[in-house]
Amino acid sequence: MKTITSRDNPLFKELSKLATSSQARRKSGRTLLDGVHLSQAYLDLRGAPVQCIVSESALANPEVADIVMRCENQHAHVTALPDALYNAVSQVEHGVGLMFLIDTPARELPAALAVNAVLLDNVQDPGNVGSILRSAAAAGITQVFCSSGTAFCWSPKVLRAAMGAHFVVEIYENVDLAALVKTSKIAVLATSGYAEQRVYDADLRKPVAWVFGHEGQGVADDLMNMATQTVVIPHLGQVESLNVAACAAVCFFEQVRQIQS
Incomplete structure (x- = not known):
């Protein structure tokens, strides 16, 4: 796990853009999952994220700590932010202090409609x-x-x-x-x-x-x-x-x- 403390950090700048700009999400092919439920669902169904982002205070939360441990076990990048920086990125009021940075899937259209x-x-x-x-x-x-x-x-x-x-x-x-x-x-x-x-x-x-x-x-x-x-x-x-x-x-x-x- 590494810690970011500067607003000038490239990852922090990327997170800030993805949090507030639909254009940035479309252009980069990336988005943010905020909260325990979405993060757990992603781990269970898709695997490790590009980045696991956690606020320093959230590390004391057992659910968050478990997800962080699962990410580390899968060799995913985990980054901690001071609460002030994390809250500057998160769009969820009173959130738990956990988000995933993920790539959005790019798929080719099927040849024909054939299933529900x-x-x-x-x-x-x-x-x-x-x-x-x-x-x-x-x-x-x-x-x-x-x-x-x-x-x-x-x-x-x-x-x-x-x-x-x-x-x-x-x-x-x-x-x-x-x-x-x-x-x-x-x-x-x-x-x-x-x-x-x-x-x-x-x-x-x-x-x-x-x-x-x-x-x-x-x-x-x-x-x-x-x-x-x-x-x-x-x-x-x-x-x-x-x-x-x-x-x-x-x-x-x-x-x-x-x-x-």
Whole structure:
């Protein structure tokens, strides 16, 4: 373990940029995981980080000390920061004092849609994107494709909302969703408040590519027209529609119900 005490240190400067700049995260292909849960999930599912960053006071925390020991056992770099420097980087108020610096995966698009997948068309709220990733992972969905207008999946807010789902599903960003749909070997289902078929009446026992759209505008017309089916989630009451993350969860677990029944 080494200790950094200067704000002029190159690693500290990199951490500061990654903590505050989406452009820096995209350009460098790196991001920060803040907290015990995300760090444990990364260790369990992906292995050692590029760097384990810990505040000096957090070393007295048994959970943090255990993660630091696991990193050292895997020969990962561990760096301690005085609390003042650590708090200048961390975006989590009253956090535990632990973060990982990791490389974000770079993947080539599959040749065709062939397994359960999610297509996010201009879903802009990071909390919604993270919640959809979390529900997708829990439902056994393995691929998520995001348009260029969708919130950056490796931002801190999306990472916190997804609770480790990033390390279970394959995430593809800046995808031409219309071109991807043309390759599909499976049914493509889009949700629409104007659809006549209920999601509960669709046959979801085979792989499906789900399309979810912008929080206010929904799925773009070109994608909607390319869908194999459009489905609606019936609801009672005076609300116009469900939140997109809630809508996605209903669809995913209706598919799980059908597969298991």
